[in-house]
Amino acid sequence: MVLPHSMPLVPLPHSATVGDDRTPLARIVGVIGDSPAVEQLIDGISKRTGVRLARSTESDGPADSTISLRIDPDAAAAEGYTLTVGSSTEIVGADEAGLYYGVQTLLQLLREGDDGWGLTHASISDAPRFPRRGVMLDVTRHFFSVAEVEKFIDATSALKFNHLHLHLTDDQGWRIQIDSWPKLTERASLTAAGGDPGGFYSKDDYRAIVSYAAARHMVVIPEIDLPGHTHAIGVAYPELVEAPVLNDGLVAESARLGQPLPVKGEPYVGWGVGHSSVRIHEERTYDFVRDVVRELAELTPGPYIHIGGDESLGTPQADFDVFVERATEIVVEAGKIPVAWHEVGAAAGIAEGTIGQYWGKTTPEGTHAEEAAHFVERGGALIMSAADVAYLDMKYSSDFPLGLTWAGVVDVRKAYEWEPTEVLDLPDSAILGVEAPLWSETARTIRDVEQLVFPRAAAQAEIAWSPRSAPERTWESFRSRLATLAPLWETADIDFHRSEEIPWTDR
Incomplete structure (x- = not known):
């Protein structure tokens, strides 16, 4: 070459x-x-x-x-x-x-x-190295319009990403119209993190996003996060959720940030996690899940529905296992392949073929590696989203005005210099590819999103597409090649972060 x-x-x-x-x-x-x-x-x-x-x-x-x-x-x-x-x-x-x-x-x-x-x-x-090259946009902590999502699709598909994971529900809001449960959008979509305005996608809005993505060869993966991250469901249908579990970490973090604690039945505008759960032993809960999955499956031509499964700290493990086993089967019954965060791999009986998404660190902690491996044992595979290198909402530097630091500080070089097949002790064939998530706690506008996503999304794109062994697959080569994308991004009105690591050019 x-x-x-x-x-x-x-x-x-x-x-x-x-x-x-x-x-x-x-x-x-x-x-x-x-x-x-x-x-x-x-x-x-x-x-x-x-x-x-x-x-x-x-x-x-x-x-x-x-x-x-x-x-x-x-x-x-x-x-x-x-x-x-x-x-x-x-x-x-x-x-x-x-x-x-x-x-x-x-x-x-x-x-x-x-x-x-x-x-x-x-x-x-x-030709691509991995078949799965994804980005995730959290439209729940903060909501983004159809036009803004389409702009995001343009910018990321140009880097040869071929999957768009939309995080549609969380504690802060419900963002997709479900006809059989209309209060979800009537009551649970009105606000966002920090008390900012909310919003939701009508079915026609969602179809428009799916069609726009398909024209750019991106498959949309909708996520309904369950059984935790479900406080917003309780704003609409209180009978479906348990009372919030106020763990010590949540209380301390809320006090540090000056954010309110969650109250059942009231919109939650903080960032804390782990306090919510649907009612695992109520059959009406599964009627709800079945209806939501059915309507999403009807709207989504792609093969996947993501059921979440992360940070269910308020759900006893035995109850969590019961729920995710049933939820993954419900997705299969709807004719789709379930995708779930790696914690779901703790359950012995998850549906065969469920795809796991690993968001642990590049040095796995606790039981994360074992949970991820279970998806492969059940005939599935893994998407790698290691938080300390691939999460696009981490700060570039400790003083960067946007982003969080719980997984670390991730500059462009750190985002580039990792290898998805070396994180877990699994055969290379178990790794479908890479997904770079953008969580939107601090991203209030699409400009904020772009600052966090670009240029680091380009690093993840190269990891997912390019041959690992190519002579030019080095940091020095990448930073020089990346520098010349500045004029393209400026023409596209992408508000990228001009990291000092990159020798940006004007032509």
Whole structure:
């Protein structure tokens, strides 16, 4: 691979040769192809340069005056592509997703020089390392509009993420319309953390997000967090939840932050965790879970529904096990694959094939490793979201104004220098991939989200996509390549954090 550090390719391609020559944009008469990716490329070039290329046919001009897009299943592995920029420009995708990712790479090769805009010459063959490359957006602690979520999808899919996990419910609010339980949005969606305004997605809103994501080859995974993180359910239906369990840690943390303690039946605007639980031994609780899962499954074409399962500190272990075993089976009965946080692996009888999401640290604590391994024993696999490197809501530095520090301080280098297959003592085949979660306690606006997510999401994208053993998969190479994404993010109006670790460029 010949890949000068100055080239803006993130994530790093599987194989690439990048030269010094450029094809001037002014010489390109149009884009050939019948894929939706053609319009996406035309739109991307227009937003970046102000030049709008036309759709072309083979007869519109010589081959070196067009950009050609086509599908060839033999071109690469699934989601892969080949890209050639030279006397002619061609992207060949193994499938539509591969063609889309090839477009994203070509947009990174579009640079402005002294002689105007041009495409840097390159020969690239690329495909992902992991099939699962995800980001999570917490729309519960703070709520984000459909347009804001779509902007988030644009920015993250451009980095070749292919899953969007939406954390739709928590103690602070319920954010998705459920027809069979209407009080969830009538009563439990009105506020957010800190007493900020709440909100929820109508079914049409949710469908719009799912459709927008699908057009960018992202699968939406909805999460209904159970049996803990359920205080908001009790605001709407008090009979479904237990009284809050006020543990010493919650009381002390609430006092330190000047936040109120949870009161059953009243909206909770603090950040404390572990105090809530649904009623495990009431059959009406499972009627509720079944209805919610059924309606979500009807709305969600993707294969997954996430049932949460983390930080259920107010639920006795035996009760927790009973609940998650039933809840995972309910998801299977609805025709979906259950996903759950790693604590759910403590239950012996979780549904076979349940996918676990590990959020423990890179050095596992307590029983976290054993809980995660149980998913694999039950025929499932794992998504790695190690909190001390992959959580996008941790502070960049101890004095950064946004974020938390309970998992540590995570600068860009720390976010980049970890290996998802080395955290747990499991075969590499047990790891589906990586997900980078953004919890929104301190992120009150989409600008706050962007400050926390970018540039660290680029580090997680490279870990998930690029070959581990590639010579350029190093911090020094990454920071130089990352630096050249600044103009793209600025054009897209992404309010990224200009970390001092990165030698940012303007072109």
